[in-house]
Amino acid sequence: MSENDAGVQAEQSPKHMARVIGITVAAAVGGLLFGFDTAVINGAVDSIQADFGLSASVLGFTVAITLLGCAAGAWFAGGLADRWGRKKVMVAAALLFAVNSVGSAYAFSEWDLMAWRLVGGLAIGIASVIVPGYIAEIAPSKWRGGLASVQQLAITVGIFAALLSDASLASAAGGAGEEFWWGLSAWRWMLLVGVVPAVVYGVLALIIPESPQFLIRAGRDDEAARVLSRVAGVRDTAGKITSIRESFQREDRASYRDLRGPALGLQPILWVGITIAALQQLVGINAIFYYSTTLWKSVGFSESDSFTTSVITSVINVAMTFVAIFFVDRIGRRKLLLIGSVGMAIGLLAATLAFFQAEGTGEDIALPGAWGPIALVGANLFVIFFAATWGPVMWVTLGEMFPNRIRSIALGVATMVNWVFNFIVTLTFPWVSENLGLWTMYAAFTVFAVLSFVFVRTRLPEFAGKDLEDNAELASTS
Secondary structure (H helix, E strand, O other): OOOOOOOOOEOOOHHHHHHHHHHHHHHHHHHHHHHHHHHHHHHHHHHHHHHHOOOHHHHHHHHHHHHHHHHHHHHHHHHHHHHHOHHHHHHHHHHHHHHHHHHHHOOOOHHHHHHHHHHHHHHHHHHHHHHHHHHHHHOOOOOHHHHHHHHHHHHHHHHHHHHHHHHHHHHHHOOOOOEOHHHOEHHHHHHHOOHHHHHHHHHHHHHOOOOHHHHHHOOOHHHHHHHHHHOOOEOOHHHHHHHHHHHOOOOOOOOHHHHEEEEOOEOHHHHHHHHHHHHHHHOOHHHHHHOHHHHHHHOOOOHHHHHHHHHHHHHHHHHHHHHHHHHHHHHOHHHHHHHHHHHHHHHHHHHHHHHHOOEEEOOEEEOOOOHHHHHHHHHHHHHHHHHHOHHHHHHHHHHHHOOHHHHHHHHHHHHHHHHHHHHHHHHHHHHHHHHHOHHHHHHHHHHHHHHHHHHHHHHOOOOOOOOHHHHOOHHHHO
């Protein structure tokens, strides 16, 4: 049912467009922190290992433990958002981001650093749930896909900002392990600088309006009407409020029991969301980002060029996200995801064939003849298609696909699954690459890219142009 069908007219003037864009950008600072805190450790890893005398396995777990915190934060975020409201949870996430930055910068041992990185993971997990859900609820349906894609843009900008910040501080200090201001090593400043965007996020979270869905459930209809009128340009606010309230089915707060259903114990639409979330990681995007040095070295780059190649990849990531912002509402979520699956599969297949020809073992591998350039082109083709489609559109889809009543907790569960598979892929990639060959891992990613096409084609409905209230029947029919 569209807004017009429901008798709920939306003005959608340039004034409202500017207002909703401003609110979206403010909320998406959480995504920027998500990307920044995920990537900022990269420039500090070697110095952390040297300062604390860590083995490779302990260092790897110190880096990966953040992902466990992300999964935990995502699991609890939905329930907290329904209990406290979206704004308060954003402020809580900002506080956790700031505390993590300070604690990590002043860590006195690896165990202390692990604890603070776990706190940072909680913040990232919360932000990864609350931002897409909030944007989906605040944005008019006509613009929702493009606005929700701003979160992924913010994540990619955050990754780029972290890499740039790391490089600048290392260069200014003469090395990441060298002493810088106030007697702190440069690598500690790399982690401490995250306080600045965390404070900005906290302030912005206090300024933006609360989600109308939360306000209506809390019985604050007058406030909800003001938000709907000022932000979304809704003229018949009373009709819109009635439509939203009816979509809740019950007035009491949703619980995890409401996720139960006939499909292996869960609501069918939740399985769709969980699968989409898992597939986004199983195509291997984060493994390729985290372990890209091996690829670049195998095609002739020196280790000193790794920052340059990482920046190039992050710039591609940022640039291609604009493709999703422009097209996601014009051609729909399903078509973009299907196009992305095909492009990713082709790129990954090229990399698989190239690494099947690899000579050597471990990090000491080389690709003979033309196979090096083929691997490089394949990997970048994969990044291009992922960044333009599955990167942002998965978050858009998760933010809008669940019925109003269970959106927050269902989004939390699906996002937790995304982080769990991120952790699994990140940990298994080095072992599989070392013992079975890098081509084996890329072959597995290729298979999952093909499966992602099949799943979207057969199981994912199209959500473009629909009001969130239209999703109520999906809990039982998907």
